Amino acid sequence: MPYVNIKITNEGATAEQKAELIQGVTELxxxxxxxxxxxxxxxxxxxxxxxxxxxGEVVTEIRKRAK
Incomplete structure (x- = not known):
């Protein structure tokens, strides 16, 4: 029984994108x-x-600079 844990930042991945990840990893x-x-x-x-x-830097700060 494989167990896969995907960690992403909470920056707007849609339910459809997450479902695609789950399906794709399962198929792989x-x-x-x-x-x-x-x-x-x-x-x-x-x-x-x-x-x-x-x-060594918080992603929130990285994202602020990128805008």
Whole structure:
């Protein structure tokens, strides 16, 4: 039973995009590793940008500069 945990920042991924991720990861595990889709678990965690850091900096600040 594969378990996949996807973490993304909470910057507007739609329900349709998340469903596509879940379907795509499930299909990839089936075709690549012959895993049963019925027992494949995919969880998407959305993280506040204040709680996500890259290169020692909070993503919220990185995003502010990019605007």
């Amino acid at each position: 595990l089936q075709t690549t590793l012959n895993k049963n889709p019925a027992t494949t678990v995919v969880v998407i965690d959305e993280v506040e940008t204040d709680n996500w850091g890259i290169g």
